[in-house]
Amino acid sequence: MSISDYEMIDAWKRVLTLSNLQAGQTVTILTGAASHPQTLATALIASQSMGAIVNRLDLLPVNGDKALSRDALAYLGTTPLTGNHAAIAALKASDLVLDLMTLLFSPEQHDILKGGTKILLAVEPPEILARLVPTLADKARVAAAAARIGAARQMRVTSPAGTDLTCPLGQFPVISEYGFVDEPGRWDHWPSGFVLTFPDDGQASGRIVIDRGDILLPQKRYVAEPIVLTVENGYAVRIEGGIDADLLNDYMAAFDDPEGYAISHIGWGLQPRARWSTLGLYDRESTIGMDARAFAGNFLFSLGPNNEAGGTRTTACHIDIPLRHCDVLLDGEAVVRRGVVLSPDDATPHA
Numbered sequence: 001m002s003i004s005d006y007e008m009i010d011a012w013k014r015v016l017t018l019s020n021l022q023a024g025q026t027v028t029i030l031t032g033a034a035s036h037p038q039t040l041a042t043a044l045i046a047s048q049s050m051g052a053i054v055n056r057l058d059l060l061p062v063n064g065d066k067a068l069s070r071d072a073l074a075y076l077g078t079t080p081l082t083g084n085h086a087a088i089a090a091l092k093a094s095d096l097v098l099d100l101m102t103l104l105f106s107p108e109q110h111d112i113l114k115g116g117t118k119i120l121l122a123v124e125p126p127e128i129l130a131r132l133v134p135t136l137a138d139k140a141r142v143a144a145a146a147a148r149i150g151a152a153r154q155m156r157v158t159s160p161a162g163t164d165l166t167c168p169l170g171q172f173p174v175i176s177e178y179g180f181v182d183e184p185g186r187w188d189h190w191p192s193g194f195v196l197t198f199p200d201d202g203q204a205s206g207r208i209v210i211d212r213g214d215i216l217l218p219q220k221r222y223v224a225e226p227i228v229l230t231v232e233n234g235y236a237v238r239i240e241g242g243i244d245a246d247l248l249n250d251y252m253a254a255f256d257d258p259e260g261y262a263i264s265h266i267g268w269g270l271q272p273r274a275r276w277s278t279l280g281l282y283d284r285e286s287t288i289g290m291d292a293r294a295f296a297g298n299f300l301f302s303l304g305p306n307n308e309a310g311g312t313r314t315t316a317c318h319i320d321i322p323l324r325h326c327d328v329l330l331d332g333e334a335v336v337r338r339g340v341v342l343s344p345d346d347a348t349p350h351a
């Protein structure tokens with residue numbers, strides 16, 4: 001369902017207020033060929049109404065001849081900012097960048113953040129943005145989970161479908177995604193509501209079963225036949241199953257990059273207002289599937305790069321895979337049980 005400009009301006013004002021936008025600060029709205037016109041128009045009005053100096057920076061698309069999908073998260077690494085010193089300078093000079101184009105997993109993004117500029121990614125359709133306007137409660141929930149991961153040395157994930165994955169932790173930071181950028185140098189994604197980290201390089205091991213109904217992104221598919229990943233030394237060394245496994249293998253082979261098979265980020269969904277079933281109600285190209293990444297109780301893992309957390313692995317291939325019905329354990333203590341998020345006092349050691 002569409003959303004009115006009035007409601008979308010109000011949604012932006014709530015997110016910008018949570019992001020501590022102050023009058024007189026510079027906001028640069030970064031757009032590309034696929035930016036949603038209503039998201040842009042309402043961002044311009046909301047930012048200016050809050051007294052910001054508002055710029056718009058429109059960049060030409062890249063990788064169209066290489067990517068197999070139009071999804072902005074499907075082909076990573078180089079972005080329209082790569083080598084674009086004038087654009088980078090403008091963004092570095094801004095207090096807040098509203099990214100309506102997608103810089104995620106780009107080296108340039110880190111370069112811009114380290115100078116204190118804040119970056120908020122917002123590329124879902126306006127009605128999804130408006131439905132999932134973040135709250136302070138979202139931040140509190142994600143921050144508590146992040147603290148749990150930060151104190152842990154191991155994440156283990158099991159499921160009735162046969163997943164049994166062990167990930168030593170400690171080498172990489174925890175990344176909290178709660179939907180607004182309230183501190184200098186922070187990146188976040190509106191909408192979100194999940195927590196993630198990366199296994200120690202080369203250490204993830206075990207088996208992941210992507211079961212019927214689990215989701216592949218950017219494929220935007222609910223898996224119809226289980227896919228079994230054999231994980232050794234941090235890489236999916238075998239991906240086996242039926243037609244869904246064949247399709248995934250064919251897609252990943254197109255990148256011709258062994259680094260694409262590495263286990264990338266791992267974590268779980270904490271957004272009670274996001275739903276597993278939403279993906280099935282949208283055209284594939286009209287959403288990047290943030291409900292799927294954020295719905296409370298998923299175990300979200302991914303394949304591909306770890307440069308987002310300071311790792312050295314960059315690969316264009318990036319697959320996000322939220323699983324249902326998993327147990328997620330930190331140092332043996334459950335934080336999610338059969339796909340239900342436990343509050344700390346519920347957690348009991350795994351049998």
Ligand SMILES: O=c1ccc(O)c[nH]1
Pocket residue numbers: 073104177189192293302320
């Ligand atoms: O917000 C996001 C989106 C995709 C991803 O892989 C991580 N975080």
